[in-house]
Amino acid sequence: MKCIAMHPEASAVAPALLDMIRSRAVSHHPEAYVRRSVLFAASCILIALHPSYVASSLIEGNQDVSTGLEWIRTWALHVAETDPDTECTSMAMTCLRLHSEMALQTSRALESADHSKA
Helix, strand or coil: CHHHCCCCCHHHHHHHHHHHHHCHHHHCCCCHHHHHHHHHHHHHHHHHCCHHHHHHHHHHCCHHHHHHHHHHHHHHHHHHHHCCCHHHHHHHHHHHHHHHHHHHHHHHHHHHHHHHHC
C-alpha cells in the first residue's frame, strides 16, 4: 500500500487488504506484534486512498469502502482505549488522526464536486 499511495491501483488493493485485517483472528490477535501490523496496514490504507476516490465511492454508494473505513475508525478507537500494549495504543491514535485527516480531505472533495455541479 505504501508503494502505491495516491495511485489509482490503491483503490483496487485496499478492499482486499481491509478484508484480511478485519478478520477477528487477526485484528484481535493475542500477540501485540500482530495488532501492530494490522494498525500499520490500516494506516497505509488511509494514506494510500486518494480523497477523490473516497468521495466518489461515497457518492456512488460503494459500501465496501465506507464500511471498511468506518471499521478502521471504530477498531482504532477500541484499541486506543483498551489495548494493554502502549505501542498499539500510540499507533491506534495515529490511525485515528490519519482517519480524521482523510475524512476532512474527502469532505473538501465532496464540497468541490457539489460546487462544480452547481
